[in-house]
Amino acid sequence: MDELGRKSVEDFKMANKKPIVVVMDNIRSMHNVGSVFRTADGFLIDGICLCGFTPQPPHRDIHKTALGATETVDWLFYEQTIEAVTALKERGYKVYAIEQTEGSISLEQFKEQYPNVKDEFLAFVFGNEVDGVSEEVIAACDGVIEIPQWGMKHSLNISVAAAIVLWEFVR
Numbered sequence: 001m002d003e004l005g006r007k008s009v010e011d012f013k014m015a016n017k018k019p020i021v022v023v024m025d026n027i028r029s030m031h032n033v034g035s036v037f038r039t040a041d042g043f044l045i046d047g048i049c050l051c052g053f054t055p056q057p058p059h060r061d062i063h064k065t066a067l068g069a070t071e072t073v074d075w076l077f078y079e080q081t082i083e084a085v086t087a088l089k090e091r092g093y094k095v096y097a098i099e100q101t102e103g104s105i106s107l108e109q110f111k112e113q114y115p116n117v118k119d120e121f122l123a124f125v126f127g128n129e130v131d132g133v134s135e136e137v138i139a140a141c142d143g144v145i146e147i148p149q150w151g152m153k154h155s156l157n158i159s160v161a162a163a164i165v166l167w168e169f170v171r
Helices: 009-014 030-042 060-066 081-090 107-113 115-119 135-140 158-170
Strands: 018-025 045-051 075-078 093-098 121-127 143-146
Touching: 018 030, 018 081, 018 158, 030 045, 030 060, 030 158, 045 081, 075 081, 081 093, 081 121, 081 135, 093 135, 093 158, 107 115, 107 143, 107 158, 121 158
Parallel strands: 018 045, 018 121, 045 075, 093 121, 093 143
Antiparallel strands: none
């Protein structure tokens, strides 16, 4: 385990983070919440906003998939997702919904169209497992990014979608 070079909780808290925040818009699954915490820890992102009825730590079902990441990754709770989006924009973040909508930009084309995005403070909104990101929140975002899919389902689990998007922006 020592050879993996894992950070202690203290080292993680002191480390320079990627200027990225995940916003969870009414996520119902504690396992999804825990998985996103774990991914956020793995990519050393700035933090997470839990919104609406999204479950909050501490809870054993979140802990089961987070594996301690709720102790390292900073998080805030907002009653309404729109409050998180507004607060992030006031702090200088560009906020993008991850959703399939008219006018969305495909993930691989996004970085080509916006090459300077790597220099921005970014926030990504991931929506409810059934209903997606709310229309009100989409309207408040700076844009919408879509993960391209070619199969029959055209939907991904929120924890998988978060991992794909975060990897794309931290690599």
